[in-house]
Amino acid sequence: MERESATTYEPKRNSEIRVFESLDEISTDLAEYISQISEISVKERGYFAIALSGGPLVSFLRKLCEAPYNKTLDWSKWYIFWSDERAVAKNHAESNYKLTKEGFLAKVPILNGHVYSINDNATVEDAAKDYEFVIRQLVKVRTIGVSESNDCPKFDLILLDMGADGHVASLFPNHPALELKDDWVTYITDSPQPPPERITFTLPVINSASNIAIVATGDDKAKAMHLAVFDGIEGPEAPALLPARMVKPTDGKLVWFLDKAAASSLEAEKGGNASYEHHEYLL
Numbered sequence: 001m002e003r004e005s006a007t008t009y010e011p012k013r014n015s016e017i018r019v020f021e022s023l024d025e026i027s028t029d030l031a032e033y034i035s036q037i038s039e040i041s042v043k044e045r046g047y048f049a050i051a052l053s054g055g056p057l058v059s060f061l062r063k064l065c066e067a068p069y070n071k072t073l074d075w076s077k078w079y080i081f082w083s084d085e086r087a088v089a090k091n092h093a094e095s096n097y098k099l100t101k102e103g104f105l106a107k108v109p110i111l112n113g114h115v116y117s118i119n120d121n122a123t124v125e126d127a128a129k130d131y132e133f134v135i136r137q138l139v140k141v142r143t144i145g146v147s148e149s150n151d152c153p154k155f156d157l158i159l160l161d162m163g164a165d166g167h168v169a170s171l172f173p174n175h176p177a178l179e180l181k182d183d184w185v186t187y188i189t190d191s192p193q194p195p196p197e198r199i200t201f202t203l204p205v206i207n208s209a210s211n212i213a214i215v216a217t218g219d220d221k222a223k224a225m226h227l228a229v230f231d232g233i234e235g236p237e238a239p240a241l242l243p244a245r246m247v248k249p250t251d252g253k254l255v256w257f258l259d260k261a262a263a264s265s266l267e268a269e270k271g272g273n274a275s276y277e278h279h280e281y282l283l
């Protein structure tokens with residue numbers, strides 16, 4: 001797709017950073033990006049397994065609910081999951097399910113039976129176990145793909161929204177949950193942002209996806225963006241374990257969708273070949 005106003009930092013390997021002039025343009029490009037991945041997944045696998053997140057990300061799905069996508073996409077093949085959920089009731093203002101239901105699911109013809117929300121009627125420990133069990137069943141029948149490198153689920157697309165502290169899903173800087181290798185879904189009871197109890201995909205699951213998109217907008221994200229992308233940043237500003245920096249697809253592709261404000265710390269590096277942790281991007 002042609003992106004007239006986006007600045008694209010071309011990666012040499014499997015990542016790309018797209019920078020847009022406006023939030024509306026992010027929504028337009030994200031809709032086309034998701035649409036293309038869903039069409040490829042349905043063609044190749046017969047299903048499209050997508051995991052969503054909370055935060056401003058949901059509002060960027062608005063163009064996907066409009067023409068032509070509302071008519072052209074094969075919504076009956078979509079399977080919806082969440083990369084994380086807060087331990088609140090589904091009708092609570094802080095529920096990622098509620099946010100997604102109102103901002104996206106209520107506007108498109110996805111089958112109710114294909115919406116795999118996280119149990120809000122159990123302890124976080126049990127809800128995490130249940131969710132992993134459900135995902136394991138769907139991997140067995142290949143509604144969700146499986147990674148060729150490990151036995152992890154291979155979601156066709158995981159959509160993440162980066163917080164100002166560099167968190168993604170409910171994986172927070174320096175949290176022990178970042179080091180889990182065998183669990184697919186875990187829980188935390190000490191989130192630095194409310195509510196404290198949350199259920200989240202682990203990094204092995206995120207990194208096994210075929211496609212990962214991270215949306216970050218606003219100048220409060222600029223510092224985390226810099227830490228997430230550039231090499232050699234040390235000191236108190238740089239947590240040893242920064243979740244957004246740890247998103248490194250094993251076999252898939254990562255695309256960042258940024259506005260100018262979130263990308264301002266990258267723009268400052270323009271003028272040469274800046275060295276990034278994962279790849280060399282041509283600036």
Ligand SMILES: O=C1O[C@H](COP(=O)(O)O)[C@@H](O)[C@H](O)[C@H]1O
Pocket residue numbers: 053054055056084085086096160161162163164167168169170193
């Ligand atoms: O707590 C959460 O926050 C992030 C996004 O952070 P925000 O500061 O941009 O609102 C979101 O991706 C995640 O799903 C959510 O649970």
